[in-house]
Amino acid sequence: xxxxxxxxxxxxxxxxxxxxxxxxxxxxxxxxxxxxxxxxxxxxxxxxxxxxxxxxxxxxxxxxxxxxxxxxxxxxxxxxxxxxxxxxxxxxxxxxxxxxxxxxxxxxxxxxxxxxxxxxxxxxxxxxxxxxxxxxxxxxxxxxxxxxxxxxxxxxxxxxxxxxxxxxxxxxxxxxxxxxxxxxxxxxxxxxxxxxxxxxxxxxxxxxxxxxxxxxxxxxxxxxxxxxxxxxxxxxxxxxxxxxxxxxxxxxx
Amino acid sequence: xxxxxxxxxxxxxxxxxxxxxxxxxxxxxxxxxxxxxxxxxxxxxxxxxxxxxxxxxxxxxxxxxxxxxxxxxxxxxxxxxxxxxxxxxxxxxxxxxxxxxxxxxxxxxxxxxxxxxxxxxxxxxxxxxxxxxxxxxxxxxxxxxxxxxxxxxxxxxxxxxxxxxxxxxxxxxxxxxxxxxxxxxxxxxxxxxxxxxxxxxxxxxxxxxxxxxxxxxxxxxxxxxxxxxxxxxxxxxxxxxxxxxxxxxxxxxxxxxxxxxxxxxxxxxxxxxxxxxxxxxxxxxxxxxxxxxxxxxxxxxxxxxxxxxxxxxxxxxxxxxxxxxxxxxxxxxxxxxxxxxxxxxxxxxxxxxxxxxxxxxxxxxxxxxxxxxxxxxxxxxxxxxxxxxxxxxxxxxxxxxxxxxxxxxxxxxxxxxxxxxxxxxxxxxxxxxxxxxxxxxxxxxxxxxxxxxxxxxxxxxxxxxxxxxxxxxxxxxxxxxxxxxxxxxxxxxxxxxxxxxxxxxxxxxxxxxxxxxxxxxxxxxxxxxxxxxxxxxxxxxxxxxxxxxxxxxxxxxxxxxxxxxxxxxxxxxxxxxxxxxxxxxxxxxxxxxxxxxxxxxxxxxxxxxxxxxxxxxxxxxxxxxxxxxxxxxxxxxxxxxxxxxxxxxxxxxxxxxxxxxxxxxxxxxxxxxxxxxxxxxxxxxxxxxx
Numbered sequence: 001x002x003x004x005x006x007x008x009x010x011x012x013x014x015x016x017x018x019x020x021x022x023x024x025x026x027x028x029x030x031x032x033x034x035x036x037x038x039x040x041x042x043x044x045x046x047x048x049x050x051x052x053x054x055x056x057x058x059x060x061x062x063x064x065x066x067x068x069x070x071x072x073x074x075x076x077x078x079x080x081x082x083x084x085x086x087x088x089x090x091x092x093x094x095x096x097x098x099x100x101x102x103x104x105x106x107x108x109x110x111x112x113x114x115x116x117x118x119x120x121x122x123x124x125x126x127x128x129x130x131x132x133x134x135x136x137x138x139x140x141x142x143x144x145x146x147x148x149x150x151x152x153x154x155x156x157x158x159x160x161x162x163x164x165x166x167x168x169x170x171x172x173x174x175x176x177x178x179x180x181x182x183x184x185x186x187x188x189x190x191x192x193x194x195x196x197x198x199x200x201x202x203x204x205x206x207x208x209x210x211x212x213x214x215x216x217x218x219x220x221x222x223x224x225x226x227x228x229x230x231x232x233x234x235x236x237x238x239x240x241x242x243x244x245x246x247x248x249x250x251x252x253x
Numbered sequence: 254x255x256x257x258x259x260x261x262x263x264x265x266x267x268x269x270x271x272x273x274x275x276x277x278x279x280x281x282x283x284x285x286x287x288x289x290x291x292x293x294x295x296x297x298x299x300x301x302x303x304x305x306x307x308x309x310x311x312x313x314x315x316x317x318x319x320x321x322x323x324x325x326x327x328x329x330x331x332x333x334x335x336x337x338x339x340x341x342x343x344x345x346x347x348x349x350x351x352x353x354x355x356x357x358x359x360x361x362x363x364x365x366x367x368x369x370x371x372x373x374x375x376x377x378x379x380x381x382x383x384x385x386x387x388x389x390x391x392x393x394x395x396x397x398x399x400x401x402x403x404x405x406x407x408x409x410x411x412x413x414x415x416x417x418x419x420x421x422x423x424x425x426x427x428x429x430x431x432x433x434x435x436x437x438x439x440x441x442x443x444x445x446x447x448x449x450x451x452x453x454x455x456x457x458x459x460x461x462x463x464x465x466x467x468x469x470x471x472x473x474x475x476x477x478x479x480x481x482x483x484x485x486x487x488x489x490x491x492x493x494x495x496x497x498x499x500x501x502x503x504x505x506x507x508x509x510x511x512x513x514x515x516x517x518x519x520x521x522x523x524x525x526x527x528x529x530x531x532x533x534x535x536x537x538x539x540x541x542x543x544x545x546x547x548x549x550x551x552x553x554x555x556x557x558x559x560x561x562x563x564x565x566x567x568x569x570x571x572x573x574x575x576x577x578x579x580x581x582x583x584x585x586x587x588x589x590x591x592x593x594x595x596x597x598x599x600x601x602x603x604x605x606x607x608x609x610x611x612x613x614x615x616x617x618x619x620x621x622x623x624x625x626x627x628x629x630x631x632x633x634x635x636x637x638x639x640x641x642x643x644x645x646x647x648x649x650x651x652x653x654x655x656x657x658x659x660x661x662x663x664x665x666x667x668x669x670x671x672x673x674x675x676x677x678x679x680x681x682x683x684x685x686x687x688x689x690x691x692x693x694x695x696x697x698x699x700x701x702x703x704x705x706x707x708x709x710x711x712x713x714x715x716x717x718x719x720x721x722x723x724x725x726x727x728x729x730x731x732x733x734x735x736x737x738x739x740x741x742x743x744x745x746x747x748x749x750x751x752x753x754x755x756x757x758x759x760x761x762x763x764x765x766x767x768x769x770x771x772x773x774x775x776x777x778x779x780x781x782x783x784x785x786x787x788x789x790x791x792x793x794x795x796x797x798x799x800x801x802x803x804x805x806x807x808x809x810x811x812x813x814x815x816x817x818x819x820x821x822x823x824x825x826x827x828x829x830x831x832x833x834x835x836x837x838x839x840x841x842x843x844x845x846x847x848x849x850x851x852x853x854x855x856x857x858x859x860x861x862x863x864x865x866x867x868x869x870x871x872x873x874x875x876x877x878x879x880x881x882x883x884x885x886x887x888x889x890x891x892x893x894x895x896x897x898x899x900x901x902x903x904x905x906x907x908x909x910x911x912x913x914x915x916x917x918x919x920x921x922x923x924x925x926x927x928x929x930x931x932x933x934x935x936x937x938x939x940x941x942x943x
Contacts, residue, residue, distance in 0.1 A: 004903040011910030016917035023925045135274050142308045143278040143895030146446055147430060150277055152898060156906055163913075231932040240927045 005139045009159035013132050017125050017166050024117075030110055031118050038088060038122025038173075045084040046130065049077035071203065078195050081123070085173065088119055089180050112181055113174070113230060120173020124166035132162045150206055157208035164212075164219050168198060171219075171226035178229045194218055282427075282892040284420035285359075286523040288411070290456040290885040292483060293572075294868075294875045297460055298407065299885075302357065302414035306453035309333035309356025310897065311431045314340055324352055328442055331356035333450040335418075335427055338363035343404040350411060357414040357452045359892070361424045368687030371406040371522040372570075374398050376690070380572040380880065381664040383657055388619035391657035397682045399659050400689050407522050407690070414452040416892050417523040417692065427894055434896065445899030452892050458483040458885035465883060466874045483883040484794035487865040490575045491517065491805045492564040493544070493812055495551060495738075497833040497858045500589045509559040509596035511738050512674075513730065514576075514662050515540040516569040516602075517801040519790040521692045527570075527791040528695040530763055531686040534790075535605035535699055535723065537565055537804060538758045542727035545811035546750040547735060559596055559738040563812075565804055566662045567864035568792040570690060572880035575864035576662035580669045581879075582862065592666070597634050597737060598674030600663045604726050605699040605719055606685035612726060613652045614638060615659055615676040617667055630673035634737070638675065641732035641745065646725045652681050677730070696763035696787065703764070713760045713768050716752055720759055724752035758807065763787060766800055773842035774810040775803065777852070780840065792864075794884050805859055809837055813857030823854035834858060 025031045053073050060066055092115050099109055135158050145154040172191050179187035198218055204211040290299040309331040312323050317340065323332045333356050334349060341360050349355045375394035383391040390396060418424045430448040437443045457480075458465035465483035472479040498504060515536040519529025528534075544563045551557065568574025582588040604612065614635055621628040635651060642649040658664055661676045679685050688694040700719045703712045727750035735745050761771050767783040775783065781798070788800035818826065820838050827836040834856050841851040868879035875881070924931065 002898075002903060004907045005898070008903070008906030008908070008910035011914040012906075015910065015914030016921070018914070019918040019921040022918075023921045138274045138278060141275075141278065141895075142449065142451055142897060143893075144446060144898040145274075145277050146896040147280055147448070147894065148277060152446055152896070152902070154277070156909075159910075236931050240931050 002139060002142060002144070005144075005155055006136055009132070009136060009139060009155050012156075012159040013128055013162040013166070014125075016163065017121065017128065020121060020170075021125075025121065028110075031114070034092070034110070034115060034118045035122040035125075037091075038119035039126035040122075041084045041088045041119075042081065042123045042126040045077070045080045046127075049073065049080050052076060071200075074199050074202075075196060078199050079192070081127075082176075082192050082195060085119070085123065085176055086180065089116075089177055092119065112177060116174045116177030117170060117230070119177070120170040121166075123173060124169030127169060128162045128166040131165065132158060151208060153208055154206065157205075157212060160212055161202070161215065164215050165198075168195075168219055168222055171222035174226040175222070175229050194222060279893045279895045280426060280430075282416075282418070282420075282423050282894065284418075284423055285892045286417040286419055286526045287452075287454040287890045288415040288417075288522055289454065289524040289887065289890075290410075290458060291486075292458060292460070292462045292465060292881075292883045292885065294462055294877060294881040296408075296410070297458075298410050299456070300411040300413065300415045300454065301456040301885075302452050302454045304455050306451045306455075306891075307331075307333075307356040307414055308449055308451040308897070310447045310449050311335055311427060311435060311894065313428055313431045316340075317345075320345065320348065323354060324348060327354070329447060330354040333357050333359065333452070335359045335361060335424075335431070335450075337361055338369075339365045341365070341369070341406075343406055346406060346409070346411075349413075350409075355413055357416070357450070359416045359418050359427070359450065359452070361418045362421075362692065364688075364693045368402045369691050369693060370400055370402040370404065370687070370689040372400055372403045372520075372690040373405045373408060374400050374403040376400055376403070376660045377569075377572050379877070380577075381658070381660060382617070382667045383619075383664075387668075388657065391619070394657075397656055397659075399682075399684055401683050402687055402689065407520070414454045415522075416452055416454070417526060419526070430894055445902065446896040448894060449897045450892065450894045454887060454890050456885040456887050458883070462881045462883045463874045465885070466869075466872075481886060483885050485865060485869045486568055486571055486574060486792045486880075486882045486884060487795055487863070487869075488518070488567040488575075488792045488799050489802065489805075489861040490565065490567050490579055490864045491801075491808065491859065491861050492562055493808050493857065493859040494563075495547060495557060495561040495812070495858075498560065498562075498589050499832045500860065501832045502589060503586055504590050504594050506591065506593045508594055510590055510594045511559055511561045511596050511734055512564060512598045512666075513540060513543065513561060513734055514564045514566060514598065514600045516662060517565045517567045517575070517790065517804060518570050518792045519694065520570040520690050521694075521791075523692060525789050525791045525793065526692045527690075527789045528692065528763070528787055529690075529790045530694050530696050530698045530700075531603050531605050532570075532689055532694055534759070534762045535603055536601040538755060538762060539604055539723045539727045539730070540565070540601050541758055541804070541807055541811055542724055542750040542755045543731040543734070544808060545754055546727060546731040546748050548812040550735070550748050557738045561734055561738050562590065563808065565801070565808075567799075567801065568866075568880070569662055571792060571882040572866075573662060573665045574792065574866045574880045574882070576665040577879050578864050578867055579862065580665050581867040581870070584669060588862070592670045592672070595666065595670075595672050597630065598663050598666055598672050599634070599730065599734065600661050600674065600676045601726075601730065602659060602661055602676055602678040603684065603686050603689075604677060604679050605723060607679040607722065607726075608685065609648065610646055610722065610725075611648045611650050611679075611681075612642075612729070613650055613678050613681050615652045615656070615661075615678060616654070617658050617663075617674070618655055620667060620671045620673075621654075624671055627671050627673050631675070634673055634675050634733075637733040637736045638677075638729065640736060641729045644746070645729055646722070647729050649729070650681075652678075656682065677726070696759075700759065700763065709760075709765060709768055712764065713757050713770065714753065715760075716756050717759075720756040721752045723759070724750045724755045727755065754811070761803070761807075766803055769842065771803055771807070772840065773850070774839050774855075775806045776837055777840040779806070802861075805861060806837065806839065809835075809855050809857035809859040810839070813837075813855045813859070816854045816856055818854040820852070820854075826854075826856070835860060 025035055056069050139155050146152045176191050198215055201211045201215050288300040290301055310329050312332045313335045314320050315337045323334055331354055336358050378393055434448040435443050469481045516533050519527040519533045521527050566575030583592045616631050639649055663674045666672050732745040732748045757770050761768050766788050767785050823836050823838045837855045841853050866880040868876040868881045
């Protein structure tokens with residue numbers, strides 16, 4: 001019966017990522033490639049951070065030291081991820097130049113703004129997959145968390161946390177690339193700080209309301225910021241909503 | 254990042270560590286014993302779960318009334334019933350079998366005070382000597398019910414898994430989980446999440462031995478990687494003679510041999526939990542002590558007129574596997590001793606629970622009636638035993654002359670030939686043993702507990718009453734055998750079984766095989782048999798090293814001769830007279846204050862022969878003459894407890910998931926179609942195509 005939970009959690013965590021992929025990525029072969037390369041970059045950063053962890057547990061075999069090191073390990077991993085985001089940005093810049101030279105047209109086939117979104121989604125999907133797959137596989141069994149007194153909301157909370165992470169990676173990607181482009185280093189620092197903050201919040205688990213609510217607050221702020229960074233404005237939003245109304249009026253007439 | 258923290262562990266240690274999420278969900282139960290499926294020519298017995306294990310909400314039943322919830326009232330079937338030992342009866346199990354509201358049963362190990370035996374009231378019925386053609390009035394235990402406690406649960410077929418909870422701590426954890434989650438508060442119905450249990454014991458074989466052996470042979474003939482579904486129960490008989498017998502030859506019919514036998518195996522409802530203290534250990538320990546007593550007086554002077562053979566039959570609990578195989582081998586000239594060589598047959602059955610020190614002699618009324626010579630020979634046997642018991646603490650009495658033989662290996666020999674024989678037991682008619690072939694037939698059944706805080710070395714040498722009384726029986730037996738085998742005029746008073754040896758044997762075979770004595774008399778490569786837990790005497794299939802093999806080395810040590818050879822010398826002698834003797838290079842006892850051992854060479858006449866039912870030799874899998882028991886194979890046997898969430902919570906999760914998926918599809922479609930308006934910046938020409 002818990003295949004129900006499996007699908008529920010999968011839809012929660014990956015539903016938005018899936019729909020974004022279907023409507024915005026899948027239509028363009030170039031975007032698919034950049035998405036996968038982005039995912040690959042995130043994977044490499046995970047590989048390096050797990051290497052650090054691997055060495056650390058062999059140096060400090062004491063469990064308490066390991067727990068303390070876990071916080072350090074997470075921070076280190078966040079910094080590594082952001083480093084790889086920057087590396088990916090540099091690579092894309094180089095790739096864009098190359099694409100320009102072979103391209104027949106005058107403009108770039110894909111803008112850096114679009115690239116920031118695609119790479120962010122790539123990072124998000126891969127990190128989401130890695131954080132949830134183990135949990136999802138266990139959700140298929142007959143049991144649920146709680147025999148040792150843990151919260152039974154674990155699966156649901158993990159799915160929502162993963163959803164937040166995927167969306168946050170998109171917004172971080174957009175803001176980060178824009179900051180690099182415009183050399184707004186303070187924005188870069190803010191992205192890294194918010195990433196550190198969200199990662200740090202997970203240490204509040206298993207009190208999920210204390211980690212999820214601030215996390216979604218940060219998500220909302222990042223969404224607004226990313227919206228404006230990507231060229232959105234109140235005027236556009238209003239315009240958009242009114243044309244929705246117009247469309248709506250047209251169709252209903 | 255919720256996941257990231259958790260990702261690290263499985264990613265790096267997933268192979269060697271149990272997944273940390275899994276550990277938060279499940280508590281594995283490590284000390285359990287399953288009931289598995291066994292098959293004979295016509296039936297399947299035992300239990301099995303479905304392929305992926307059976308799950309049910311735990312309900313602890315300590316009183317009969319508790320079962321009402323499981324059978325009628327409970328709202329969340331199926332249930333996993335944690336049954337108290339007292340309730341594990343035929344009536345309760347019948348009830349649980351009738352309903353579909355039971356997913357499985359876990360039995361907690363509490364000894365029922367009024368006795369418990371899952372075997373039938375007439376053990377090994379249909380495979381003994383009595384049948385419609387031989388003493389029909391005795392067939393099917395018509396005259397005597399040997400095991401009145403027997404409820405026949407072992408021969409039932411259950412569609413759900415049944416496990417034994419062997420560890421009290423685990424039982425406590427289960428009960429605690431039940432009390433915390435499954436007991437309704439103030440009359441209301443229990444709320445989710447509920448505590449549940451999952452049992453895995455899927456069996457590969459079905460129907461009967463004929464079917465599964467046919468499938469086996471199909472597999473082996475057509476499949477490159479044959480996956481057999483069942484195996485015949487098989488192990489080894491152990492035997493030894495006082496005078497060496499040439500094993501590559503067949504004994505001349507004029508040479509007479511006195512057989513002194515006991516059985517080596519036991520069984521219970523649960524797989525490989527067969528302590529068999531009274532049902533088997535009491536008999537073979539006494540026989541070992543008698544063998545030692547005889548060996549001591551006969552050292553190196555082969556004055557006996559007749560040879561004496563000590564034999565330990567394996568698989569007797571399963572329709573006489575060992576004895577029927579030996580008889581079959583004798584009939585077909587595959588055993589150095591023939592049936593016609595057998596002068597007399599003395600068998601030790603259950604002997605530890607004697608009332609008023611009375612040892613009962615059982616004889617076969619039918620063969621005595623049919624032949625006067627047999628009657629006379631039986632009388633000689635009884636007289637010899639009676640003589641031997643004079644001036645001893647044992648009172649010998651003849652069980653009624655119109656009573657059949659109790660279930661015994663001797664019946665298989667009688668079936669083949671009219672042989673005079675006596676079966677010695679502690680019961681006149683029904684068994685004294687209230688726990689025959691059950692998990693409760695442990696050391697405590699025959700020995701009052703060893704004192705608290707006693708070291709293994711002290712426990713081993715502690716002279717208890719049981720050891721003393723078994724030594725008395727062994728003395729009587731040894732004297733009688735000596736009288737029968739040798740010159741009847743010889744004084745037998747020098748023959749005396751050693752109670753200290755019996756103590757050590759009892760401690761070893763009931764409590765702990767891994768004791769200093771057994772360590773010293775076993776070859777180094779065999780020392781893995783020695784285990785710290787109390788041994789179990791289920792015959793099992795080929796792949797198990799049976800603890801009863803220790804008997805072989807104990808017998809060799811008690812009746813053999815020690816030689817001062819090197820390992821090479823020992824091996825050389827072995828090659829020279831392998832027809833007469835076997836030589837064991839045993840590891841010896843620990844040197845003083847050191848971890849090294851001084852191995853030595855033992856010469857012995859102890860041999861082992863295959864105890865596989867002739868039915869498998871003949872490929873007559875539907876045989877009604879020979880035992881056809883097979884054990885199914887399985888892939889995994891395990892048990893675990895966890896919480897299950899309510900269906901509402903599960904459905905809510907799914908609905909939320911679907912809602913999020915649909916909403917995001919709609920929103921993304923909308924934003925994507927309006928992206929040029931939404932992100933059309935006046936100052937930014939290259940907008941994101943969101």
